[in-house]
Amino acid sequence: AQTVTQSQPEMSVQEAETVTLSCTYDTSESDYYLFWYKQPPSRQMILVIRQEAYKQQNATENRFSVNFQKAAKSFSLKISDSQLGDAAMYFCAYRSAFVNRNQFYFGTGTSLTVIP
């Protein structure tokens, strides 16, 4: 089975600064999708960004961008100009591109604190 590892249980960042959250995964598949989800104190899981493994270009959504290194099986999330509302738990997730392998694999999460 695929595994997703987030080695940073907690991170902190000064407001307006940049922070990078790490994620690595293990798979033998060549085609898959990677995601970052945000879970604020409200507990709602919110999709932040998605990356398709066959695309070399890193995905970007406003202040959120990823650094996808397929050979290294690394998928980090960069948050620029951090805001207080970015404080949350962040989960990295993997999904196979095979239609019969629908399951998502989640990391254990990184808790991000934003310091005013």
Add this chain to the structure above:
Amino acid sequence: DAGVIQSPRHEVTEMGQEVTLRCKPISGHNSLFWYRQTMMRGLELLIYFNNNVPIDDSGMPEDRFSAKMPNASFSTLKIQPSEPRDSAVYFCASSPSPGGGAQYFGPGTRLLVL
């Protein structure tokens, strides 16, 4: 667009009682997932369905848990009898199929079993 809808949002019950959690996925999504989240165990996949058919229920902790999806717009997760260790936040999520689509989560049901 309405997102994934879960009910109830909060449930407090006594040990031994039956609990039923409900989920309405996003219209047009063919895959539905049930998760449980606790501080100790994190986010756990309990079961998922493709086109209303259960595909993998290996995460269901024991026979006290059961899930159904009678049609494309409704699913239930039932715990009978409930125990204090079942206290958790239960999420339902849906995803378009075939593969590649993101999962979209409901707001969760906070279950407390006394």
